[in-house]
Amino acid sequence: MVANLPPHYHTKEAELKKAKTPEEKIEILLEMMAIMPKHKGTEKLQKELKSKIAKLRKEAAEKKTISRGSPIPVIVKKGAGQVIIAGPPNTGKSTLLASMTKAKPEIADYPFTTKVPQPGMFQYEDIQIQIVDTPALASGISENWLGDMMRKSDLLIFLIDLSDDDVLEKMDDAIKVLEQFRIKNEDRWEFTKKMLWVGNKIDVHGWEQIKDVLCELYPIEKEIIPISAKENINLDVLGERIFKRLEIIRVYTKIPGKPPEMKDPYTINANSTLEDLARAIHKDLVKSFRYARLWKHGQGNPLIAGREYILEDRDLVEIHAEETK
Ligand SMILES: Nc1nc2c(ncn2[C@@H]2O[C@H](COP(=O)(O)OP(=O)(O)O)[C@@H](O)[C@H]2O)c(=O)[nH]1
Numbered sequence: 667m668v669a670n671l672p673p674h675y676h677t678k679e680a681e682l683k684k685a686k687t688p689e690e691k692i693e694i695l696l697e698m699m700a701i702m703p704k705h706k707g708t709e710k711l712q713k714e715l716k717s718k719i720a721k722l723r724k725e726a727a728e729k730k731t732i733s734r735g736s737p738i739p740v741i742v743k744k745g746a747g748q749v750i751i752a753g754p755p756n757t758g759k760s761t762l763l764a765s766m767t768k769a770k771p772e773i774a775d776y777p778f779t780t781k782v783p784q785p786g787m788f789q790y791e792d793i794q795i796q797i798v799d800t801p802a803l804a805s806g807i808s809e810n811w812l813g814d815m816m817r818k819s820d821l822l823i824f825l826i827d828l829s830d831d832d833v834l835e836k837m838d839d840a841i842k843v844l845e846q847f848r849i850k851n852e853d854r855w856e857f858t859k860k861m862l863w864v865g866n867k868i869d870v871h872g873w874e875q876i877k878d879v880l881c882e883l884y885p886i887e888k889e890i891i892p893i894s895a896k897e898n899i900n901l902d903v904l905g906e907r908i909f910k911r912l913e914i915i916r917v918y919t920k921i922p923g924k925p926p927e928m929k930d931p932y933t934i935n936a937n938s939t940l941e942d943l944a945r946a947i948h949k950d951l952v953k954s955f956r957y958a959r960l961w962k963h964g965q966g967n968p969l970i971a972g973r974e975y976i977l978e979d980r981d982l983v984e985i986h987a988e989e990t991k
């Protein structure tokens with residue numbers, strides 16, 4: 667018995683008992699691995715889980731014609747948030763990554779060019795957001811690691827090709843995969859992740875009609891963001907929507923008597939308090955926090971705020987703490 671496993675781990679253990687297929691079991695085991703604290707005390711358990719996963723993988727591979735033997739790609743989170751570009755084949759996912767970041771993914775006019783995920787950093791004003799390009803969502807092709815990666819991300823972009831006459835068929839299939847991945851509810855239009863619906867290739871004539879057809883079938887009319895990844899149309903709007911949807915704020919700090927630090931703001935969840943900020947800066951600061959002088963963006967006079975104060979984007983904060991002895 668390993669001590670100090672988070673309660674969530676035991677919930678997953680119970681789920682594992684109920685899981686039927688090797689695929690389901692692998693996914694749950696991967697989640698268990700992810701939530702397990704990594705230290706000496708859990709080494710044995712980590713090994714056990716890993717060998718269980720390996721065994722199940724073999725079992726799954728024997729059943730399927732698609733090879734599942736390749737290693738699981740993992741993209742380490744960086745910057746203020748991780749956004750995954752997902753969607754049917756050939757919708758322009760790799761092109762979008764190339765247009766928004768300095769990454770250079772392979773782009774081609776045939777499907778399934780992208781086999782492994784590729785990250786890039788998107789500069790939004792003064793912060794960086796990680797964008798990840800992924801292989802297409804298509805049933806029978808999409809592998810479980812993709813679902814795992816999507817579930818761990820902060821936001822999903824579902825990229826649609828508005829120049830494609832077969833858009834409905836591909837969209838249906840991709841959405842089915844989201845159901846398999848437990849990202850969409852099977853019975854309802856309900857998602858476990860934050861989603862942005864983005865329609866690409868609006869440089870191609872006739873995209874409005876295709877968008878209309880799509881909106882008749884899916885409740886996305888008010889949400890769809892039309893862009894052209896190749897021609898850089900509306901990408902600034904997309905950038906803003908990404909930032910808003912991540913629900914993060916930027917907070918600048920200053921040391922008493924010194925000029926403010928207006929580069930590299932802290933990025934924290936929206937609705938965080940001054941106490942949350944203090945915690946993000948240093949754990950001791952939570953205890954020693956007394957009050958803060960706080961400037962709202964564009965305002966000259968500071969206000970005095972206590973630890974419960976809810977921060978907003980672009981606040982400038984000067985924390986006053988008890989002297990440490
Ligand atoms: N006309 C047009 N073509 C695009 C646009 N974005 C991507 N494409 C093309 O669509 C094809 C597939 O692009 P790619 O980025 O590889 O798609 P992926 O399979 O979703 O990664 C390529 O031929 C791209 O040049 C766009 O905004 N407009």
Ligand SMILES: [Mg+2]
Pocket residue numbers: 759760761772773779780799800801
């Ligand atoms: Mg691609």
